[in-house]
Amino acid sequence: MTHTPLLPEHGGPDDGPAAAFDFSTNASPLGPPPALLAAVLRADRHAYPDPSYRALRRRLGDAELVLPTAGGAEGIRRLTLAALLAGRREVWVPQPGFGDYALAAQALGLAVKPYARPADIRPTAPAVVWICEPCNPTGDSIAAWPALDALVIVDRAYEPLRLEGAAPAMPPGAWQLICPNKALGLTGIRAGYAIASAADDVWAQALSLAPSWVLSSEGVAMLTHWLDDETQAWLADARATLRGWTAAQRAMLADLDWHQEASHTNFWLARPPRPDYALRLRERGIRVRDAGSFGLEGWVRVSAQPPTAQQALQQALLEIEGEDS
Structure with a gap:
């Protein structure tokens, strides 16, 4: 008996020519901070990092509760398997939401339960x-x-x-999965970390499932400087810039009759006037994230990009409108 592989769909690079302007990524277009990047470039590539990452874990929080991961995707897969081994049988995932939550559960035979709001979550x-x-x-x-x-x-x-509003309080006892590479504009460095609420059975399983040297030297350097005051100040300035770019891009798309949903971030859902716009923009060297894999046919996810990219997007959309008129 053969099984159809469960493959995630992502934005970013595809197998076509490189896009001149990429509105599909939700990573910051402003990163990385210069001092942090310099530390990454100085990372010692000739030696293994400490396989237990003791100094890094102390820097990131309580060393007994910090779990380094090779980015968010690896963390999702490992924590899902750890939860299964610790006796969990259902996995509740946001809908729409990042597909790897459900894929990780399905690959292990766990029941996947989508939810749109907290009231929908009723574990059995x-x-x-x-x-x-x-x-x-x-x-x-x-x-x-x-x-x-x-x-x-x-x-x-x-x-x-x-970019707006404060983070809500999370349920008591929640774990956190932290992946700085998107905010830092360094998505090619696969490094993140989880913070457990307690050193319980799930923690023990997740620790034992980690591959040896889960972080590269570059990943250690990035995470070591993640909480630096200089990095956090740089991020605050980046958010201020992104607020301006987001407002300008939303106004431009609104003028061209795109429907846009509200968002607290530098990315948001939008519906173009016609469903083929994603493909036609790609033909012009501009990428947006088709949201069909999220169950949102006819929608795209776009991210705020610099003014030059916005001008290119506007010109391409006007050309498409001209072809349709």
Whole structure:
């Protein structure tokens, strides 16, 4: 018996020519901070990092609760397997939401339960609940989260890119998965970390499942400087710039009759006047993220990009309108 592989769909590079302007990525177009980048480039590539990452874990928080991961995707897969081995049987995932939550559960035979709002979450077996705050692909945020009878893991990859509003309080006992590379504009460095609420059975399983040297030297350098005051100040300035770029891009798309959803981040959902716009823009060297894989046919996810990219997008859209008139 053969099984059809479960393959995730992502934005970013595809197998076509490189896009001149990429509105599909939700990473910051402003990174990385110069001092952090210099540290990454100085990373010692001739020696293994400490396989237990003791100094790094102390720098990131309570060393007994910090778990280095090879980015968010590896963290999602490993924590899902750890939860299964610790007795969890259901996985609740945001809908729409990042597809890897469901794919990781399906690959292990766990029951996948989608939810649109916290009130939808009603576990019938020991469960994991994934929260993406703010959520990908919507950029939306839940005002308040109740206590949940489950292992709650909060994916905070986009928290540093929150352009408005404050982060809501999370359910008591929630884990956190932190992936700085998007906010730093260094998505090619696969490095992140989870923070457990307690050194429990899930923690023990996740620790034992980690591959040797899960982080490269570059990943260690990036995470070592993630919490530096200089890095955080740079990110605050980047958010101010992104607010201006987001407002300008939204206004431009509105003038061209795109419907746009509200968002707290530098990315948001939009509906073009016609469903073929994503393909026609790609033919012109501009990429947007088709949201069909999120179950949102006819929608795209776009991210705020610099003024030169916005001008190119506007020109391409005007050309498409001209062809259709």
